[in-house]
Amino acid sequence: MHCLVAVEKDSLEVILNNLRKLRPDIVFEACDDVSELFTLSKKRPDILLLSRFLPGEDARKLLKEVPVLFSTTHIVLLVGEMDEEGRTYIRLAREHGLTNYVTGVLPGDRPYTLPIALSQERETGNALEIKTNSETTEPIEATSEPSTSQAIEKLPEPEPPMVRCEPAYIGGGIEDPLEPLFVRDELAEKGLLVITTANKGGVGKTTTATTLAIALANVGIDVIVADLDLEGPNVSGFFGITPQKGIESLASRQQGLKYLTDQLLWETKYKHLRVLPGMVSKTASPDTLFGSTQIVNIINAVRQNAPVVIADTPPGFWAKPWLPQVFMAADIVLAIVDQSAFSKQDSEEYAPYILSMGVDPKKIKIVLNRFSPRLHNAKLLEKAFCSGFKETVPTKELPRIAVTIPNDWDAHGLKGYCGEAVGLDDARNQWHNLAEEIALVAGFRYRNPNAQKPKKSIRRILGLGGALLK
Structure with a gap:
């Protein structure tokens, strides 16, 4: 303890x-x-x-x-x-x-x-x-x-990300792309793949994807957001983009995917952030357009264009035949949950769906939104989520809450539709913690530049005698 x-x-x-x-x-x-x-x-x-x-x-x-x-x-x-x-x-x-x-x-x-x-x-x-x-x-x-x-004894270090390095920090507001601090051996030719997912709509998975992308882009890390909610794409809307062609134009393409995806990527107002649009066509069905491996082939091509790719997936992801291969290719899966009245039961049923997609439990991180300390402790929700794992999964490998967003989540959604993110100007906002960890795994060191200097205090909690035990 x-x-x-x-x-x-x-x-x-x-x-x-x-x-x-x-x-x-x-x-x-x-x-x-x-x-x-x-x-x-x-x-x-x-x-x-x-x-x-x-x-x-x-x-x-x-x-x-x-x-x-x-x-x-x-x-x-x-x-x-x-x-x-x-x-x-x-x-x-x-x-x-x-x-x-x-x-x-x-x-x-x-x-x-x-x-x-x-x-x-x-x-x-x-x-x-x-x-x-x-x-x-x-x-x-x-x-x-x-x-x-x-x-002044230090606590043990928490479970480290998949890869660590010991380079100098990078600062915020960098204009030119950063040189990687190291290359991950297992994916030397591909960028880090992060998936945002939820077992129901309206809990903030797209807002999570866009906010995280903006945080990384703000410190000079090239990032691409791929909209894989093929039946209800809205990433383009977050950034005010109106593409004429979407991911459906890549259906059945086998050759030259890297070149074709590069042509399809859209710039945003953030210099280091681009978007792969979802489906623009309102008549085509993704079930008929894409086979089981076509989307993952597209994503792997996109991963050659940036060190970090964030894929936003639809609710009910487990029923989409084009997604299992994408989940299996992911380096990090962000499971978004909320603290609503019915979230405990939802969370208990959530983990088995992710596991059914072939995801290693060690790759899952929980994002808790709409958090209010007046309700139950967040640890109860974390426990409910982890109850969906078999007892054979070691405790240290169970997912943990990586970021907690307070119950002003609606402000994130409103600002997101203006292509902006809430809280990134606050040095203490937890989005920075999550961005730092993801940047580190991708080969970069992320630093929050707005540290505050501590103030002095002359008050004391102890009595004059300094005794605690009686």
């Missing part, structure tokens, strides 16, 4: 020392400012201890952002003294679905003290359900007087 302790610097070492004595079975990692907190959110800790006095951000703004970034984490707020500011903080926290809070000088006011908060919910009393797997680091031995370097 992993716990991230985010508290002000002058209280950090005392809290860590006491926590390690209290819970030697937990691996603790620490940070003392908001900028590092958001960086460490990528590691998905099981528990987050967050101080009201953490420097670097207005507490009210932080309360809104934390539930989204740590959507599958058990979040415990360290409030401190229950003065008027403390009561206001709790009220605001509850508005954002944060109900686990410890008040008073640590270990806190009874009955919900910090030792209790580490293992159960405040309002329900339910114990945490956290599965460990073979990747979990061995518990840290508690020492009587740990040093500062011992106090």
Whole structure:
């Protein structure tokens, strides 16, 4: 079990020392400012201890952002003294679905003290359900007087993408195409293939495809979005494109596909982003036009034109005879789910459909949209999705939520139809995290250029004595 302790610097070492004595079975990692907190959110800790006095951000703004970034984490707020500011903080926290809070000088006011908060919910009393797997680091031995370097223990690295490299970062706003940092041996002549998919319509798969493509293009990575929703194409509409010919013009073509697809690609207002249109013809049927291997041949030709290709697929993808070969060729499959009232059952039935297309579970990543922390914890939805896998699939290979989009999803759709993306100007938006991982697998290092400098704080969560255990 992993716990991230985010508290002000002058209280950090005392809290860590006491926590390690209290819970030697937990691996603790620490940070003392908001900028590092958001960086460490990528590691998905099981528990987050967050101080009201953490420097670097207005507490009210932080309360809104934390539930989204740590959507599958058990979040415990360290409030401190229950003065008027403390009561206001709790009220605001509850508005954002944060109900686990410890008040008073640590270990806190009874009955919900910090030792209790580490293992159960405040309002329900339910114990945490956290599965460990073979990747979990061995518990840290508690020492009587740990040093500062011992106090700030790093969590184990998360499961790495398929390929890693150690080059310099690239920045944002690059005008010229980037040189690859490495070439993936298994696909030296092809670009990375990412598929966006959903088991029903209206959950945001096309918005996911276009937003991710814009994020990559904005840092100079050439990307092509291929519209494979042949019966309801709308990628062109997102970018204001009105093609005269679509993918149907490539039907039955066997020779010269690379040249033909290159002629069919449409430029967008983003220099490094092009679109392969879906079907323009309203009378032709994809079932009669395309055999089982023709679409994958077209996609493989497109992959020779860019280092990243994002294929947007239709709902009910499992019933489309032209798609299984495409899914089997994919490097990453983004499974889009939402947090609606009926999404749990939908999610349980979702994974078997993807597996039926011949996809390796390790290639699947979950995109959760319409997330509200007032509803159930995102971990429940993740668990429901993974329940569709056989028990023979190792825990460490089960899909996890890669990005969480808050319940302002409609804003993404509205802006998308103007050829734009919501949130990419925000350095903390999770689209950047997903784009970074995909860029890395494709052979590029992606960097979010809008990092904020932490602010200083003079407030403390501890009492003057600095004692936590009583």
